[in-house]
Amino acid sequence: MPKDVIYSYEKFLPCHLLKIYSKENPLEYLYADLVELLEQGEKNGQTGSHLALLESLLRNERNITAVAQEMHMHRNSILYRVDKLQRQLGLSLDDPDNRLTLQLALKAYHLSSISK
Numbered sequence: 001m002p003k004d005v006i007y008s009y010e011k012f013l014p015c016h017l018l019k020i021y022s023k024e025n026p027l028e029y030l031y032a033d034l035v036e037l038l039e040q041g042e043k044n045g046q047t048g049s050h051l052a053l054l055e056s057l058l059r060n061e062r063n064i065t066a067v068a069q070e071m072h073m074h075r076n077s078i079l080y081r082v083d084k085l086q087r088q089l090g091l092s093l094d095d096p097d098n099r100l101t102l103q104l105a106l107k108a109y110h111l112s113s114i115s116k
Helices: 009-022 028-043 049-059 064-071 075-089 096-115
Strands: none
Touching (some): 028 075, 064 075
16 A cells, blocks of 8 residues: 555535635525435335445446446336436436535535544
8 A cells, every 4th residue: 555645626626615715604595405316215115226226327428328327227217217206306417506505415425424
């Protein structure tokens, strides 16, 4: 293991911005709707599936084939679930602003769960 490790600030910029934001506002404001969606999935016996799908979609830049491989599901199943997820969220993942908002919400969700 190397003694000197260099980290790029760009990698930590979203976390830093969220830390600054959290001094004035609770991070929960960013992901309250997302938590509601996740709880909805749990009530339907789909624990974690909404979160896993959304994270995989954003991580793979909406490449359905890559998402299907990562989640070990058929491509058509992913397309169906993405359509259902977009309807439940009330937004389109084709809009880059929506994707950025969701990425920040997921980052805030994970940061707040770590700090608890």
